[in-house]
Amino acid sequence: MLSYLIRRCAYGVLTFFGITVAVFVLIHSVPGDPVALFIGVRTMRPPQALIDHVRHEHHLDQPIVAQYVWWVKGVVTLDFGKSIFTGRSVMEHIAEKMPNTFVLNLIAFLLAALLGVPIGLWSATRSGRLSERASAIGFFLLYSLPSFWVALLLMQFFAVKLNVLPLFGMTSDEYLQMNAAQQLLDRMRHLVLPVVTLSYAELAIFARFSKSALMEVIRQDFITTARAKGAAPSAVLWRHAFRNALIPLITLLGLTIPYLISGSVIVETIFQWDGIGRLYFDSMLQRDYPVILGLTVTTAVITLFASLFADILYALADPRIRLEAIR
């Protein structure tokens, strides 16, 4: 187990440097002088002194390798420079918005898992019947719904037509005048539509994944053995199949995090939710490159950690993985 752990972590470090190289190459493959990225869009041509200052500040006057080393040093120490727009440090911005995104994504993730996994497992046990085929197409339809369209329809129906839920934002205007219970209720009411928008596609992914995981297990020899020795069908399903089908679900932890973060750009922008997705979108509009780059690297590193964590958990749960090890 230890050798697996060390090996997996070494690959993690390698991937981390790969991420930094990828973003670095991306910045430098943009046509034109990269200094423009750090000065921002101006109506007038900026004075030469400013250009020189920024160039020196970002080490753009040094050889390319030195530039990269400086850039990695910044990433490792969580220093992505300052926002062009506000002048505050990029990390401060990200740290401020991250909790809001985390709450939204955590609730969506749990909801999708708690509903999606049982639905998927159930439909796997109905193999070959009409309800199984119908549910397979149902997952596809759910997965194909564009989230921004769903968000618009939900807003139009629940917020505009029925007027039972808030249109957007995280809290109402009167939030500060409310007592604690009302505040909690207000926050929950604002969570409903963004959470639904974020979780339905995720739910379809969970359902399909757990369905195929269980069907894969049912095909295997030890299930046939269990049936052959005369175990009751329900015991075969519950004791032998389900528990083995749940293990691959761990990998979804690493796989769905980038998916959720991608989704939060759309959901947070539409519902004006004050998280990193909206921060990313706003920075794109303002061409605030330090924030864009900082967020790109941060979210990639979060994904990296999540998949590292999932892999280790997987190896703990399933000894076969440890023995096979990785290439």
Next chain:
Amino acid sequence: MREGGSIWGLTWRRFRRSKVAVIALVYVAFMAIVALFAPLLAGPAAPVPFGPNDVDIVHRLEPPTAQHRFGTDDLGRDVLARMIHGARISLTVGLTATAISLIVGSILGALAGYYGGAADWIVSRLIEILLCFPFLFLVLGIVALFKPSLYTIMVALGLTSWTTEARFVRGELLRIRDLDFAHAARAIGARDARVIFRHLLPNALAPVLVSSSFGVASAILFESALSFLGFGVPIPTASWGSILSIAEEHIQYAWWLALFPGVAIFLTVAAFNIVGDRFRDAMDPRSD
């Protein structure tokens, strides 16, 4: 034709059994025709007598009428006409981006699978790195850095989504590189490039081509998301996503702006997904 026939004949017979999949395939064909003949369907003297950019301020934000079947947008442009022309953008982006990712993925996957060792290691690490980036962040970032245009979007989507194809081809080549026909090709003196691209790759490509239907679905979805966010095809070019972004501004009453383009995106994406899924099942020798 003898009974049994080619792998494609067999696949098609299995595919046909699913009614839903056949309907989805017909819908895909219908969309392709709409996209191909858009100027003949919507424009002067066409069944829909409006161009996609015919501004008519007097009739702005009108709900569906006999004249404007799907209503008009905030500049009085006919929504149906814009949707017909938007189909061109969606399908162009979907097909081109998928073609790019197919080419990149096949080449990298083939090199990794054929040579193994260092080549395999490098390609595997590349895939690992690429999968760490939240897809929309990466694509939005690239599009923003290189200025949004139809080409930037297609290239950005194509260059970031080849990982599935590469894994697929890698696995297939790993399996067939030591089969007799590969040895035979090498024995008659074919160079590596010829063995890979002339003999091995064509044998590995069928399942990848089929699964690229999912790629088209996701590229269409992401193009509309980019256009919705305002980083897609530059205005005033009609795109399904950009109509929806106008719908967002007029959400209080203009339901038709949100409904019709959304249905178009949903049905097209779903159709490509269902066709891909059914073809994949039909090709699987384990099915029946």
